[in-house]
Amino acid sequence: MMHRHLRNFDGMILGCAAVIFVIGLVFLQSSTTSFYGTASSESFVMRQLISLALGLILGLVVFSIDYRKLVDAAYLLYGLSLFILMVTFFIGERRLGATRWVQIGMFSFQPSEFVKITFILALAAFLGRRKEYIQSTATIAGALLLIGPAFALIVIQPDLGTALILVPAMLAMVYVAGVNGRMVAALMAGGICVSPFFWHLLKAYQKKRLLVFLNPDLDPLGAGYTIIQSKIAVGSGQLFGKGWLAGTQSQLNFLPERHTDFIFSVVGEEWGFVGACVLLALYFVILYRGIRIAEMNYDLYGKVIAVGLVSLLGFQVIVNIGMTIGLLPVVGVTLPFISYGGSSLVVSILNVCLLLNVGMRRSVF
Amino acid sequence: MNRTEFFFKIIAAGFCFLVAGLFYLQVIRGPYYRARSEDNRIVVIPIAAPRGEILDRKGRIIVDNRIAFDVCVIYKDAGDFRRLVSFLSATLKKDARKLSARLEKARGQPYTPTVLVEDISRDEAILLEQRRIDYPALRISTRPLRSYPYKEETATVTGYLGKINDRELSRFKSYGFTARDRVGRGGLEKQYDDYLRGVEGGMQVETDSRGRQKRILYVQPTEPGKSLRITVDLDLQRFCYEAMEGKDGVVIVMNPATGAIYAFVSKPGFDPNLFVKSGTQGAVKGLLRNDSRKYQLVDRAISGVYPPGSVFKAVVAMAGLETDRIDTSLAFTCNGVFHFGSAVFHCWKEGGHGVQTLLQALQHSCDIYFYNAGLRIGATAIAQYADRFGFGRLTGIDLPSEGYGLVPSPQWKRTAKKEAWFEGETVNYAIGQGYLLVTPIQVIRMMNAFANGGYLVKPYFVEEIGDVTFATHSLKKIDVSLKNLATVTKGLVKVVNEEGGTGARARLDGITVAGKTGTAQTSRDKTHGWFSGFAPAENPTISVLVFIEYGGTGGEASVLAGKILRKSAEVGLL
Numbered sequence: 001m002m003h004r005h006l007r008n009f010d011g012m013i014l015g016c017a018a019v020i021f022v023i024g025l026v027f028l029q030s031s032t033t034s035f036y037g038t039a040s041s042e043s044f045v046m047r048q049l050i051s052l053a054l055g056l057i058l059g060l061v062v063f064s065i066d067y068r069k070l071v072d073a074a075y076l077l078y079g080l081s082l083f084i085l086m087v088t089f090f091i092g093e094r095r096l097g098a099t100r101w102v103q104i105g106m107f108s109f110q111p112s113e114f115v116k117i118t119f120i121l122a123l124a125a126f127l128g129r130r131k132e133y134i135q136s137t138a139t140i141a142g143a144l145l146l147i148g149p150a151f152a153l154i155v156i157q158p159d160l161g162t163a164l165i166l167v168p169a170m171l172a173m174v175y176v177a178g179v180n181g182r183m184v185a186a187l188m189a190g191g192i193c194v195s196p197f198f199w200h201l202l203k204a205y206q207k208k209r210l211l212v213f214l215n216p217d218l219d220p221l222g223a224g225y226t227i228i229q230s231k232i233a234v235g236s237g238q239l240f241g242k243g244w245l246a247g248t249q250s251q252l253n254f255l256p257e258r259h260t261d262f263i264f265s266v267v268g269e270e271w272g273f274v275g276a277c278v279l280l281a282l283y284f285v286i287l288y289r290g291i292r293i294a295e296m297n298y299d300l301y302g303k304v305i306a307v308g309l310v311s312l313l314g315f316q317v318i319v320n321i322g323m324t325i326g327l328l329p330v331v332g333v334t335l336p337f338i339s340y341g342g343s344s345l346v347v348s349i350l351n352v353c354l355l356l357n358v359g360m361r362r363s364v365f
Numbered sequence: 366m367n368r369t370e371f372f373f374k375i376i377a378a379g380f381c382f383l384v385a386g387l388f389y390l391q392v393i394r395g396p397y398y399r400a401r402s403e404d405n406r407i408v409v410i411p412i413a414a415p416r417g418e419i420l421d422r423k424g425r426i427i428v429d430n431r432i433a434f435d436v437c438v439i440y441k442d443a444g445d446f447r448r449l450v451s452f453l454s455a456t457l458k459k460d461a462r463k464l465s466a467r468l469e470k471a472r473g474q475p476y477t478p479t480v481l482v483e484d485i486s487r488d489e490a491i492l493l494e495q496r497r498i499d500y501p502a503l504r505i506s507t508r509p510l511r512s513y514p515y516k517e518e519t520a521t522v523t524g525y526l527g528k529i530n531d532r533e534l535s536r537f538k539s540y541g542f543t544a545r546d547r548v549g550r551g552g553l554e555k556q557y558d559d560y561l562r563g564v565e566g567g568m569q570v571e572t573d574s575r576g577r578q579k580r581i582l583y584v585q586p587t588e589p590g591k592s593l594r595i596t597v598d599l600d601l602q603r604f605c606y607e608a609m610e611g612k613d614g615v616v617i618v619m620n621p622a623t624g625a626i627y628a629f630v631s632k633p634g635f636d637p638n639l640f641v642k643s644g645t646q647g648a649v650k651g652l653l654r655n656d657s658r659k660y661q662l663v664d665r666a667i668s669g670v671y672p673p674g675s676v677f678k679a680v681v682a683m684a685g686l687e688t689d690r691i692d693t694s695l696a697f698t699c700n701g702v703f704h705f706g707s708a709v710f711h712c713w714k715e716g717g718h719g720v721q722t723l724l725q726a727l728q729h730s731c732d733i734y735f736y737n738a739g740l741r742i743g744a745t746a747i748a749q750y751a752d753r754f755g756f757g758r759l760t761g762i763d764l765p766s767e768g769y770g771l772v773p774s775p776q777w778k779r780t781a782k783k784e785a786w787f788e789g790e791t792v793n794y795a796i797g798q799g800y801l802l803v804t805p806i807q808v809i810r811m812m813n814a815f816a817n818g819g820y821l822v823k824p825y826f827v828e829e830i831g832d833v834t835f836a837t838h839s840l841k842k843i844d845v846s847l848k849n850l851a852t853v854t855k856g857l858v859k860v861v862n863e864e865g866g867t868g869a870r871a872r873l874d875g876i877t878v879a880g881k882t883g884t885a886q887t888s889r890d891k892t893h894g895w896f897s898g899f900a901p902a903e904n905p906t907i908s909v910l911v912f913i914e915y916g917g918t919g920g921e922a923s924v925l926a927g928k929i930l931r932k933s934a935e936v937g938l939l
Contacts, residue, residue: 236399
């Protein structure tokens with residue numbers, strides 16, 4: 001059984017993900033060597049490797065269970081992750097002004113990362129069951145009802161980035177499932193129209209980040225500092241970069257958050273335009289192969305899951321790199337497989353494993 | 366078109382958008398950004414804001430800031446390290462190995478000045494500045510440093526500063542606190558930290574790759590802290606500290622009507638400069654860990670609780686008169702001994718005082734009279750009047766960590782100790798012994814009530830913050846009659862002014878002093894000495910309290926009180 005499936009295993013996706021992860025380790029080393037006092041870069045690399053091990057174990061589980069069974073349990077999984085998210089709000093640990101982390105033993109994890117995956121499964125379950133009357137307005141309403149609690153919980157935490165990553169995934173899945181294109185367009189238009197009302201719900205630092213995006217010189221010592229320094233870092237990398245460990249912006253401590261959300265700035269500075277394009281190409285291959293998995297699958301559940309996962313990964317890359325080069329506002333999204341942090345890495349691995357799972361067990365006539 | 370394909374085109378467009386952005390930033394604008402990163406490395410240099418000064422009632426400086434000179438080094442420019450280290454260790458007489466170790470730490474930030482030696486003298490700073498041509502890596506940086514010129518003498522009032530701890534830092538970071546901050550840890554420095562603290566400023570400086578400043582991009586000006594003008598008279602304060610030479614305890618001088626404090630000493634004290642200077646970490650740890658077992662950081666005037674001894678008789682007398690259980694004509698005979706059940710209580714005077722009325726008993730501080738009177742009045746009424754005169758409660762003084770003390774009563778003993786009250790305890794209670802515990806500030810506040818016609822005042826230090834008047838005089842009428850207050854005050858005048866009065870040594874020429882002594886038994890074989898009083902008795906303008914901890918008598922305390930009152934007259938407060 002498994003053997004038959006393995007013929008359809010997409011080694012290209014796994015290979016690209018592995019290469020991206022190794023590049024991530026290399027830059028984790030580079031971005032943390034000049035941290036002094038707190039911890040050595042070896043300890044950062046070590047912890048990232050522990051997260052890798054954890055991610056691979058969980059990934060293997062996700063990989064070996066038929067995705068259809070996962071779809072059957074989707075609502076349960078989604079409900080469970082929402083519950084943990086809600087618990088986070090009460091017992092979670094505050095860091096940088098947001099309650100996103102839960103401490104379990106020596107590990108702390110960020111439940112909002114996991115919600116991304118369970119939401120994809122739940123929405124796929126919903127859309128798959130409505131296959132016959134997908135065109136009805138109730139489909140859109142149902143999708144909105146599904147995303148509602150996750151979106152609300154993640155926004156109040158607050159973790160604007162993760163919430164915003166969920167929206168395009170939902171739109172893509174609904175669209176690919178066959179909902180009337182005009183309806184999807186109307187939904188997007190509606191979303192853009194109501195977004196100004198969300199302005200009041202934002203925390204002061206989030207507003208500041210958005211204003212600073214429009215004009216970084218508004219607060220050159222505070223919130224704008226990161227953007228200015230990040231642009232200098234990436235830009236100064238020029239065509240071929242300054243070389244690994246030789247980026248003055250990162251090695252002289254000018255770049256804050258450079259091992260987590262802003263790690264791409266280090267890549268851009270030290271490896272230049274060429275290195276950045278290689279990295280983008282690697283991501284692109286994964287996304288391209290992911291879309292092929294969606295296209296080749298005649299099972300609506302599998303197709304929609306694959307589209308959702310590709311959307312998650314793709315938009316995370318676009319938003320993260322976009323913000324480090326000043327094209328998009330700073331919203332706190334990690335770069336998959338590269339940013340330091342266990343939850344982000346584990347969820348990236350789960351994403352790819354689920355994608356491989358769907359690809360391997362595709363239904364062909 | 367296939368929907369999946371269309372979706373993928375959106376993603377692909379996003380990637381093209383990124384590649385275009387990167388191309389613009391790194392290739393087209395690349396040289397510009399390269400130049401900015403290479404030539405103009407932006408550093409933010411914080412500028413410390415000076416803390417507000419503390420001035421005495423006449424505007425004389427009690428606490429201010431001096432300029433500290435630090436020796437910094439820019440690692441990148443250091444050149445021959447050994448030559449630099451040997452030059453510095455010879456000029457500043459510092460251990461060469463420690464200097465090398467610190468220099469090694471600067472490697473992490475080769476372009477920014479790193480502090481090597483803190484707080485060198487002005488002459489050393491000038492010398493180093495002259496030799497900068499030979500040692501281009503050297504920088505002398507300056508910062509304001511808290512300075513307490515009168516050291517221990519004013520420490521009880523000023524308190525001290527401490528480095529901000531991690532918990533406070535994470536709580537208050539959004540209010541502009543930084544890891545460099547020092548915050549008030551005691552005294553006025555703590556109580557008024559929000560006002561004294563300034564707002565740190567900063568400079569955003571463009572520096573070249575060798576750390577030389579090219580131009581200042583942005584300056585956030587500092588906002589200095591607000592100064593405090595307090596009620597203390599610096600001369601009197603210093604005199605009071607010196608008067609306690611060789612003794613531990615408390616001196617408080619204040620205005621009995623307004624609550625303004627003129628002098629405030631708790632001994633043994635400490636030198637607050639230790640907390641801000643460098644190289645004193647050992648001494649500070651010793652103080653914080655209380656290595657000397659002397660509790661130098663404890664402000665005995667407000668946090669120390671003691672048995673008041675006979676000073677308390679003024680309250681017992683008021684309780685008796687107010688409840689009509691004694692009057693001025695009632696007399697008891699003192700032959701030095703008082704039998705109660707199987708217990709024997711003694712008067713402090715062997716052989717006794719003979720027949721004593723209330724006023725005589727106050728004058729001589731006769732214990733036998735108060736044993737008898739106490740039994741008539743009862744413990745509950747004594748407790749009630751102790752409470753009215755402010756014992757067992759906070760005075761509300763503007764200093765941190767004030768203590769409550771303890772006013773015992775039969776009801777208290779039932780709930781707290783689950784035991785019945787013994788009449789024998791009432792006997793002890795009447796002379797201010799037993800469970801009763803008071804703080805020195807409560808004692809002088811009680812005495813103030815006799816001086817000001819029966820009001821409890823709130824003692825305070827801060828008169829003005831910046832140029833704004835801050836002090837609000839708070840008075841609370843005590844429910845006692847003026848007639849009885851006058852009667853007891855008459856007794857308090859006799860204590861100082863008549864032959865055989867226990868406080869005779871507080872007497873002044875030409876000014877009538879009223880007061881009460883106390884010599885309180887303690888658990889050790891040494892006694893506490895108390896004197897609290899006020900002057901002039903007819904129209905009081907000043908009140909005084911002297912407390913000698915372990916090893917003093919009321920008589921010794923009244924000697925000091927006399928000296929302090931004379932000094933108060935000299936500085937124009939009496």
